[in-house]
Amino acid sequence: MHQTADPSRHHLNPAPRCRLLLSACAGMAALAITMLAAAAAPAASPSPLRVCADADNMPSSDAKGRGFEDRIAALVAAQLGRPLAYSWVPQRPDLVRNALASGRCDMVVGVPNQADWVETTRPYYCQAMF
Numbered sequence: 001m002h003q004t005a006d007p008s009r010h011h012l013n014p015a016p017r018c019r020l021l022l023s024a025c026a027g028m029a030a031l032a033i034t035m036l037a038a039a040a041a042p043a044a045s046p047s048p049l050r051v052c053a054d055a056d057n058m059p060s061s062d063a064k065g066r067g068f069e070d071r072i073a074a075l076v077a078a079q080l081g082r083p084l085a086y087s088w089v090p091q092r093p094d095l096v097r098n099a100l101a102s103g104r105c106d107m108v109v110g111v112p113n114q115a116d117w118v119e120t121t122r123p124y125y126c127q128a129m130f
Contacts, residue, residue, distance in 0.1 A: 046080075
């Protein structure tokens with residue numbers, strides 16, 4: 001014999017479905033808020049390119065950034081996408097070694113090409129020695 005199903009027995013309780021739907025909505029809302037907050041948060045700014053130079057050594061460098069080495073440093077910083085920060089030190093024979101060894105600088109622009117203890121580029125400027 002075929003029995004008819006009791007409609008009250010197969011009635012699904014909506015409470016578990018509602019809880020599941022509310023949990024899913026809460027999770028999606030939390031994810032959306034996190035994504036919006038991440039998009040609105042300012043990006044971490046890159047660390048500055050720290051350059052050691054003499055503040056009074058024209059035509060190479062000066063505190064106003066008018067020297068040709070100042071312009072080279074600005075171009076390198078721009079290519080790296082980093083702001084430029086100077087540490088002003090007097091031009092002396094030990095400037096490069098002391099500045100880089102102390103950790104005050106990432107770069108010194110005017111380095112003799114005979115300096116085998118640092119990485120240099122091809123010479124861009126030659127000065128006659130008397």
